[in-house]
Amino acid sequence: MWNQARAIVWAQWRTARNYIPRSNHAGLIFSGVLLAFWYAGFGFLAVLAGIFLANPNEVYFVHRIFPSVLLMCFLYWQLIPILMASTGSTLDIKKLLVYPIPHRQLFTVEVLLRISTGIEMLLLLGGAGIGLLLNPKVPFWAPWTLFFFVAFNLLCSAGVRDLLVRLLARKRVREITTLAFVLAAALPQLMMLGGFQKQLRRVFASDASPYWLWTAAARLAQGEFSWVNAAVVMSWTAMAYFFGRWQFERGLTFDFGEAAAKNAPRGRTASRLDWFYRLPNAVLPDPLAALIEKELRFLSRAPRFRLVFLMGFSFGILIWFPIAFGDRGARSHSLVGDNYLTFVSVYALLLLSDTLFWNVFGFDRSAAQVYFLVPLRISTVLIGKNLAAAFFVLLEISTVALVCVLLRLPVTGLRILEAISVTLVITTFLLAIGNLSSLYNPRGVNPVKSFRTAAGARMQAMLMLLFPVTLAPIALAYLARYAFGSEWAFFGVLLFGAVLGGIAYWFSMESAVKTAGRRTEEIIAALSQGDGLIQS
Secondary structure, eight states, X not given: OHHHHHHHXXXXXXXXXXXXGGSOHHHHHHHHHHHHHHHHHHHHHHHHHHHHHTOGGGHHHHHHHHHHHHHHHHHHHHHHHHHTTOOOSEEXXXXXXXXXXXXXXXXXXXXXXXXXXXXXXXXXXXXXXXXXXXXXXXXXXXGGGHHHHHHHHXXXXXXXXXXXXXXXXXXXXXXXXXXXXXHHHTHHXXXXXXXXXXXXXXXXXXXXXXXXXXXXXXXXXXXXXXXXXXHXXXXXXXXXXXXXXXXXXXXXXXXXXXXXXXXXXXXXXXXXXXXXXXHHHHHSOTTHHHHHXXXXXXXXXXXXXXXXXXXXXXXXXXXXXXXXXXXXXXXXXXXXXXXXXHHHHHHHHHHHHHHHTTTTTTTTXXXXXXXXXXXXXXXXXXXXXXHHHXXXXXXXXXXXXXXXXXXXXXXXXHHHHHHHHHHHHHHHHXXXXXXXXXXXXXXXXXXXXXXXXXXXXXXXXXXXXXXXXXXXXXXXXXXXXXXXXXXXXXXXXXXXXXXXXXXXXXXXXHHHXXXXXXXXXXXXXXXXXXXXXXXX
């Protein structure tokens, strides 16, 4: 088996090694530093966990909280990749079936690749395991049982990933599946809204059921051996194995082409929204109007975009409600509560930025070469894509405001104007940054794959730093409102921020045009690259 696994890893390494010399070295170092800080933070938490668990005087307290800690690790490992619409590294199985590799070996390699979705949790569990090893009151064998908990998460993650990929390939159930997972992830917030706070407190205050995996695994890791705990851990791990293997085998026989053909309309029929798609032609000249119409048609049908658009006005509203109002009700006053619509709108903008800003040519893939071959200025192409992005941002914020009004949340006309103004100022800066990032780090993306980021890891790392920077003018506007106690001061500073954003956009457009002329061949080559054996 390991010969085949070594060959797959070697092929992936050579693919990455051949790509790095043609990359921007400064950007590579920049993203590497950001990722180092991210994992260093979890490493620091792992050290703290190790120090705490190594203390023999904290055994009773550890007994109370360790099952909850393992439950949080399980939820993070399984839910965060779904909420971030990412599946980490995974095998492209269809490209490997032509080789004489047994299915069980392919499954083993894919399970190992699930590590990429839970590196943070592995760091924490590693720190916890080392701390328990150093604790004199814990038997030497006990911390090693955490390997069963890790194996369960890897197997479960592999099965969930294969199940989601098949569900999201079917047009009729894609949005329903997405909404179901969003609501499941927001279940704690829904229970808070329904007045189940006391019941939840009693559940976490009492001893967890011994038949839950995290409870049995925590007790074994602390040296509390019993055949019941061992049987529970082994049973959950075995169920995860059969679930993961079952979904893996079903994925081998699933035909994505057939599913796409069934979803495709029979014959050429006019869309009911054709009048809407053609609106740009009524007010703008070609080719700009044609470019905007193309973006409106394509993005509204792309599963990846529809996923994040749906999450913006559903999950965004649910996730921010407890933070804004908590137990005090929707009529209470707080920083987040008074600016609830703005916070949800900015969160929705953060979700949309991956598909609308950071990699605007990603969905075009190899077809993007037409922009460089026809007598068309690249600035016109970027402006068309930017105007379409601004439209979808406004549509998202309008939908968020409408949902808030229907739910009778504290939303007024002034708050709606504030949310739209703040979001548009941030959008201006994001467009300026995104036009450059789309040309310096282009990456072809399959729009059918909902759980696949449009921007690469480098752009995601850059987002972690640059998105907060774009909030600086917004922070100054709120400081002006606080200092002068006037809405005029707030909107005056916001207008100044919009002017700065327009200047930044103008300079970035000039730089983007020069970059496109200088890196034309590299851009086309990067967008034309297909998926390798291992995707991330």
